[in-house]
Each structure stands twice: as C-alpha cells, then as structure tokens.
Amino acid sequence: MLYKYTRIDEYLKSILLDGYIFGASPHVLNDPYETKLCIKMDGVDIDGYSKYVFEESKFSKSYSPANRMMAKKQFCHLLASNPGKRLEDIEKSFNMHCSKFARIVSLSSDENNPLLWSLYADSHKGVCIEFESDVGLFSLAKPVLYTDSYPVVPVDWRLGGSISLWEKLILTKANFWAYEKESRLALMANEEGQTITDQVLLNTGGSRASRRNKPNGSEYYFGRDKIKSVVLGARVAKDNKNNVCELIEGSGIKLFQAKICRGSYELKYIEI
Incomplete structure (x- = not known):
C-alpha cells in the first residue's frame, strides 16, 4: 500500500470523487534540488x-x-x-526542460508519520489516503533513492532517449529527506507528446482523456476503486470532516479518525 498526506481542498475532491491525482511540475515542490544533476565530460x-x-x-x-x-x-x-561553464549551461537547460515536461506524484510507504501529517496534511487538519499499489497506476510508483550527491550524467546522453535516466533524476533526493519514505510516479513527455503514464493507461484500457491539465501540473486518472481508506487528521475541522464523509459516502472506502495518544508522541487511528 502507498499513502498520500494532503490538505482538504479541490484536489482532494478530485481524488475522492473523480479518481484523479495531481502530478506536480518539479519547480512547485518544496525541495529546491528537484531533478538536479551533475554532467560529466570524462571519456566523452x-x-x-x-x-x-x-x-x-x-x-x-x-x-x-x-x-x-x-x-x-x-x-x-x-x-x-x-x-x-558549458556543462553548467547544459545542466541549467536540462533543469528547465524537466520543469516544463516532468510531472511528479509523491506518495509514502509510511502510513502513520506525524511529520508528514504536519508538512503535507495542513498541520494535521487534512487527511491521509491509502491506495492499493499492486495494480493500476500506483503499481508504477518506485521508491526514492536517498543519497549525498546529485546523479552523474555523461554529457553525450541522448535527451529523450532513456526513460530510465529521467526516472533516475526524478527518483533521487538528498539523504535529509529519507524520513519521508517516499515513492514516486515519475511522469515525462515522450516524442509524441504523451507521458509515460499515458502509454500505460492506453495499454490498460484508458485514453489520453485520462489526463487533465492543471496549473503547475496535470491530474491523472487512477480509478476511485483503488482507494482503500481515508484517515482524518487529529485537528480536522468539523465542516471538513463532514465534507469528506459526503465525498466517500456509499463508496466502500473505510474512514478513520487520527487521535493523539496519551503519554506518547504517537497517533492512533480509530475507525468511524
């Protein structure tokens, strides 16, 4: 299973009601080192x-x-x-290219992390969503590699010629992010203007309509039936709680309430 910590907003409605999840352009994420790389000349x-x-x-x-x-x-x-100087210029150009075409869906393998609740779920006022990851779109998610240095790329790498290299850049982050236990969907436009995910959707009965363009990214269809449960944050407002209940009513999605534990810095989830 994979988990998405998020605030209660229009993007949550897209997830819970329509079965679409947002993939962000790297430049709007909270890590200034997204898709950074080190280009080398050795042996070129x-x-x-x-x-x-x-x-x-x-x-x-x-x-x-x-x-x-x-x-x-x-x-x-x-x-x-x-x-x-030339390699630095190429690196900058490459980062601009990634910001324009790359789309990243960030998930976590950690179902109960108070820090993730604080950072991404509106200081415990949002939700944590559990997704089935064995089939469908989320089966494509891969764990992030945490390291001390940028990925090294030879200058003669053929742009657009290696999906695995695009994924390497999107899936590499600094060690200080390791506590997030992040997995990502790495989406990138190919020569035909589709994305990697579009190709998979086409192969599994989807279509190019399975993507909805949004400011600073795109939404991708995954299927509402892949949602297993929703956990309400420990500080969720009553109105927001009612809104979430309405969105998943009759869907079979389990609903939990996070509670602050007495005597320990932990959260417990209670089914409601």
Whole structure:
C-alpha cells in the first residue's frame, strides 16, 4: 500500500470523487534540488556528441543548414576551451526542460508519520489516503533513492532517449529527506507528446482523456476503486470532516479518525 498526506481542498475532491491525482511540475515542490544533476565530460567523444546535437537530434532542426556547421564548430570549441561553464549551461537547460515536461506524484510507504501529517496534511487538519499499489497506476510508483550527491550524467546522453535516466533524476533526493519514505510516479513527455503514464493507461484500457491539465501540473486518472481508506487528521475541522464523509459516502472506502495518544508522541487511528 502507498499513502498520500494532503490538505482538504479541490484536489482532494478530485481524488475522492473523480479518481484523479495531481502530478506536480518539479519547480512547485518544496525541495529546491528537484531533478538536479551533475554532467560529466570524462571519456566523452566531443565530435560525436556535437554531430548528434547538430545533425541528428530534434534540437538541430532549430538551425538552418547554413548556420548548423558554424554553430557546431562553436559548440565544440566551447566544450573544449571552457567545459565547466558549458556543462553548467547544459545542466541549467536540462533543469528547465524537466520543469516544463516532468510531472511528479509523491506518495509514502509510511502510513502513520506525524511529520508528514504536519508538512503535507495542513498541520494535521487534512487527511491521509491509502491506495492499493499492486495494480493500476500506483503499481508504477518506485521508491526514492536517498543519497549525498546529485546523479552523474555523461554529457553525450541522448535527451529523450532513456526513460530510465529521467526516472533516475526524478527518483533521487538528498539523504535529509529519507524520513519521508517516499515513492514516486515519475511522469515525462515522450516524442509524441504523451507521458509515460499515458502509454500505460492506453495499454490498460484508458485514453489520453485520462489526463487533465492543471496549473503547475496535470491530474491523472487512477480509478476511485483503488482507494482503500481515508484517515482524518487529529485537528480536522468539523465542516471538513463532514465534507469528506459526503465525498466517500456509499463508496466502500473505510474512514478513520487520527487521535493523539496519551503519554506518547504517537497517533492512533480509530475507525468511524
């Protein structure tokens, strides 16, 4: 099972009523290191890489034939004469590309974490949702790798040519986030403008209509029947509690209330 700690708002309504979950663009998340990487030159064939960039890649189409050769020579010169500055520029460009096309759905394998309640569930006034993760969309979620340094990428990596590398960037975070026990759906546009998730939805009977565009991200259809339970926060307001009850009424979704334990810094969940 996987869990989503969240506040009570219109996005919660999309989850509980419509079966859609929000995938965020990296630049709106709370970690400034999202999708950061370190590009290396070691062992790279500069001539071969520049040939790919200016003759084979989609990027090359932005140059006229007359300008392509001159741009290629300048590119090789920059890489050879000032590789540090050039690699930094490539890293910045890559991060901008990720912010534009990447979509991240953040989940946790921890069903009862007071810190996650505080950070993501509106200081215990929101909810924690339990999802079935053996089948469907959530079966694609992968655990985050926590480490001390950025992922290292060779400069001649073919942009768009490796879904696994996109996932590596989206699924790598600093060690100080390890307490979250996060799993993620790593979504990225491919050459046809679909996302990885769109392809899976098509293969499982879904369609491109299974994605709804939103500011700073997109919502993805997962199916309401994948929700197993909802836990109300220990500080949930009465009106919000009633709203959640109405949203899941008759759905078969179990409802729990989080309570602060007496004598220990723990939460207990009581079915209601």
